[in-house]
Amino acid sequence: MAAQRQSNDPQDIEDEEGAIEESIEVSGVPLVVWAARLSLFLLAQGIIVLGSYAYYGFGTDPSRFGPGFRLDPIHAAVIFVWGLAGSVIGFFMPRLSISFMLAFAIFFTLFAGFGTFTADHFGMKLDIMDNLANWALALIAWAIGIYALWQVCLYEEEEEERGEGEA
Template sequence: MAGERQSDDPKDIEDEEEAIEESIEVAGVPLVVWAARLSLFLLIQGIIVLGSYAYYGFATDPSHFGPGFRLDPIHAAVNFVWGLAGSVIGFFMPRLSISFMLAFAIFFTLFAGFGTFTADHFGMKLDATDNLLNWALALAGWGVGIYALWQGCLHEEEEEEREEQKQD
């Protein structure tokens, strides 16, 4: 049968256990990939708000929209772009998820910093709620990105130890 072991050699059993362990790691989806996939919400928000502006006119006051959708057109376009990039990376190119999350964190840190500490809002109408949400996105991006880098370093160290053990 295909599921039976061919030999009882401890080396073969160890190799089989490593193969099983590696398949479990591949089957799981890392947190950083899920975080990139969650940017789908920014994409959906951007589509809805930009669609609303296209329908009602770009001179419409954002306060006429529902909670969570009171963005000006530039802010909606920014969310649309980041949502599109994160969705594509999260679903189709997960190997780029760490880079995406770090770039996302850098951008939203700068975005929140400009919105909070300067009068220059790049033509957007940012209020305190927008700035708090941008800070939350930035902190979440930093947390997930740094955690993924740390996990990657641990995984590389484990691989190096396995290689050294195989050579001995």
């Protein structure tokens, strides 16, 4: 900002600061949108594992695959669906990112809970590492989703205060 301010009028200074804040807000991408976009990695993992099963046969033992890809076909399909949904939302419908993140958190909390505390794994072969990964995904999703909701609430409070100050 090499340009000098034309006047020292407080109203002009306030308008300039408001324009700067708006430009930063518009050009930035919120954390929750990046988190939804990161589900692209889940999509890739699901595609690779399901493609491997399609090639080698769905009766293949998951331990034959490399680390990070030792998912059974049902688990790979679940990962694929969540990865596809998150990628579409993150890249094409970012306004739904908070809802996606909270739904993701709820699902993976239930998924990890059933995998850890019950014998019913919905036909999937979940081991300790799968359950730990699901718990980690759930906790990260909760943290990001709740943080995004908190930011929205703060923004709405600021807007209300601005609205009352103008009236």
